Amino acid sequence: MIEFRNISKSYKNSEVLKHISFDIHEGEIVVLIGPSGCGKTTTLKMINRLIEPTEGEILINGKNIREEDPIALRRGMGYVIQQTGLFPHMTVRQNIEVIPRLEKRPHEDIAKNTLALMKMVGLDPDAYLDRYPVQLSGGQLQRIGVARAFATNPDIILMDEPFSALDPITRSGLQDELVNLQAHLKKPLYLSPMIWTKL
Secondary structure: OEEEEEEEEEEOOEEEEEEEEEEEOOOOEEEOOOOOOOOHHHHHHHHOOOOOOOEEEEEEOOEEHHHOOHHHHHHOEEEEEOOOOOOOOOOHHHHHHHHHHHOOOOHHHHHHHHHHHHHHOOOOHHHHOOOOHHHOOHHHHHHHHHHHHOOOOOOEEEEEOOOOOOOHHHHHHHHHHHHHHHHHHOOEEEEOOEEEEOO
């Protein structure tokens, strides 16, 4: 599904990535492990073109992503970051539904999907949908971030160290839930950074 072909990335005189090639297949969880500054996040951000490679090409389903409109490309992927990236002035419901509404999906379908996503991440819709991010704990914020990433049922989920700021108990629980969810949905996933792609 995702192919890295001879990817390199340089910033001025610093070479972050050098001739990286690998494939990510459908239904896989892929995790990059390495010290800070080794290029994990750079690699992830090249998949949704937040960063462009200096050399090489990245293909998704055989198509070079440089030929894709970057906005459309990003809307076709879920993206979870360490700080969750939730909009503080929006409620939980508004945060989850922001992209489906931009895509002008039917309101009834959006509302039904939002309830299903809240159940998926283990949060009571009646208790949380009308809250604002400031009213949530760190673990709850991460759960909402995951729910928002799945809001358009994307084929690829990108996760940039989404659990590193959580306490060990919360982190362990969310990691277990994520693995169980991936086994159920069979989407490839990319963690720390993580990629999840859909079967």
